[in-house]
Amino acid sequence: MTTTTSNETGASFATLSFAQIRAALLAREELALLDVREEAPFAEEHPLFAANLPLGRIELEAYTRIPRRDTTIVVYDAGDGLALPAARRLQQLGYSAVHLLEDGLQGWRNAGGEIFRDVNAPSKAFGELVESQRHTPSLSAPEVKALLDAKADVVVLDARRFDEYNTMSIPGGISVPGAELVLRVRALAPRPETQVIVNCAGRTRSIIGSQSLINAGIPNPVSALRNGTIGWTLAGQQLEHGKTHRFSDQAHSEAGSEQHILAATSARQVADRAKVGRTGLAALVRWQQENDRTTYRLDVRTPEEYMAGHLPGFSSAPGGQLVQETDHVAPVRGARIVLADDDGVRANMSASWLAQMGWEVHVLDGLQKTDFSETGLPSQALPPAPPFESVTAAKLAEWLSESDPKSSTVLLDFTSSANYVKQHIPGARFALRSQLASVVRQTSSEERYVLTCGSSLLAGYAAGDLHQLTERPVFVLEDGTAAWIAASLPLESGETALASPRIDRYRRPYEGTGNPAAAMQAYLDWEFGLVAQLAADGTHGFFVI
Structure with missing residues (x-):
């Protein structure tokens, strides 16, 4: 050392x-x-x-x-x-x-x-390992389109987040985010003869979603859409846009119904095969008091259900995305994860995958409706920002309208670049806090600085950094750009003034509707090589049931 x-x-x-x-x-x-x-x-x-x-x-x-x-x-x-x-x-x-x-x-x-x-390399690599070992059935885009064109007995279930589905989807597809599949499939495909096809944008969530249904023993034939919406596009087939058909639009399994009992029983069996742990509230309290272990407490239901009522201290982590984005939700590798739901299906299925990905994961059993007593979003634990001076939206508008160059104001916007492009205060410059020194060099002749973001939360922290880089006055817009919008002040859009490059978010090759075919194919080629990379790395600890 x-x-x-x-x-x-x-x-x-x-x-x-x-x-x-x-x-x-x-x-x-x-x-x-x-x-x-x-x-x-x-x-x-x-x-x-x-x-x-x-x-x-x-x-x-x-x-x-x-x-x-x-x-x-x-x-x-x-x-x-x-x-x-x-x-x-x-x-x-x-x-x-x-x-x-x-x-x-x-x-x-x-x-x-x-x-x-x-991004999410562990989950994507794991998905490829699952397919390589379980030979998860899949159909090509032309094969699926032929079934749809022939009006065959088939249902297409989109395992991504709803916003991704809404952007682009397979014709006739239904939004059923990954953790919902085992819970909802019997209502969406009640005839055992119905072919169930699971898709995502690329490969991982369709593989994991399809294999979830297979592991849970549903009687229907199940296949992944090979290469997802990327494969559909590369085959020259048209996607739909703006669709809103969600699983909740269909009848679904009521608690205690035969469909729900079948789903809960099979999910528990899958979790047991994966050696998922079981725990109760009393043990969880003891774990939270340990000072040598990290315990993540996660509610894997939909965001809407979480907002309506959740266990105190639990964070919202819808199960399908949790399996996809575990590295973001739980960056402490080796930590303990405890999952909760109110149906006995979603937590068990999500936990079965996390266990196979090498996590110590437990499902919280024995919960009652009254345990889900906290509503809305919990308050976020944040450190205090250094002291700063605020300015109102009205005063900022006055400063920005001044023509005297000696009283010029530089307005820095620390929101995400995607939000900035969507809308921002006229004249605002997109800035990354990590590149603030470079931004100051570009704007050193200005009279004053005003910082903003959506709520000015991040801007408040950035103000402390900026005070160390300049002797000029620094202000933070009170309540951020949201206050400017609430005051019905003008806005503009586009990349009008970038003081920092747009590197705050990696653009996935499957995002949006105008992606180059070469980039999409390169992404698939990368995924195909992940199993070999896992073997070369040797630290993953993954297994496949």
Whole structure:
């Protein structure tokens, strides 16, 4: 172990090597390996179990995603100068076991560590492993289209989030996010002869969704749509847009009905095969009092059900997306996960997959309706922002209308680039907090700075950074761009002024409706190679029932 010291603060951080991190992963020790770059560069190259936590969002996400303050944390970048500031910031937030990755990402590569691409790499690699071992049935896009054109006895179930389905979907498809499939399928396809086809955008969620139905023993023939909407598009077939047909539009299994009992019984059997743990509220309370283990408490039902009533202390993590995005929801590899639902199906099916992905996962049994006593979104644990001076939307509008160059105002918007492009205050410049020094160099002659984002929450933290980079007055827009909109003040859209590049989010090759065929095919080729990468990496601990 070596030591890196900050010349500015005197804070020192031990480094951990590739070999030490690999040993911890193999031993199932708790470890959060954090890539503190923005999402787009993270998606280009990272270790398998790295979780993306951009430097500029640490205050917003750290307490939720890494709840135990003495978790072993290893921070890295790719020589961008972000890792040390991130380590300092985490230490300031109370994390006591913060380390740096020895020689950063290049050190990982030089030591022989496998490098993965894209986002949610663990789940996508696991999906490919499932298909390779279970030979999950699939149909090509032309084969599925032929069935639909012939009006065959077939139902297409889209296992993605509803917003993804709404953007583009297979003709006639129904939105049934992954965790809902086993619970809803008997109502959506009551005849055992009906062919059930599960699709997603690419491969993972359709493979996992189809195999969920097969594992649960439904009598219907089940197939994944091979390569999802990407395969459909590459075959020259047209997708639908703006569809809203959700599973809730259909009759569904009522609690205690024969369909529900069958679903719950089969889901429990699948969870038992995967060696999923069982627990109750009393044990959960004891676990929460442990100071040497991290326990994530997750409600896998729909967001609407969660808002209507959930267990205190539980976060919303709809099961299908949880399996897809486990690295984001639970960045502490080796932690304990406890899942809850009110039907005995969704938690068991979701847990069965997490267990196969190497997690210690338990389903919370014995729950009563009265246990789901908390409504709405819980308050988020956030550190206090440094003091700053606010300005109202009306005053900002006055400043922006002034023609005197000596009183010029530069308005920086720290919202996501997607939100910025959709709408922003006229004249606002999109900025990344992690690149604030570069932004200041571009705007150093201005009289004052005003910072905003949707609510000004992130802008408030950024104000503290900006005070250290300039002597000019810094203000935060009171209640953010939302207050500007509420005052019916003008807005503009588009990439009108980018003070930072749009690297805060990686554009998936299957997103949107105008993706190049070459990018989509390259994405599929990458997925096909993931099983080999898993074998080369050797730390995953996955198994397939």
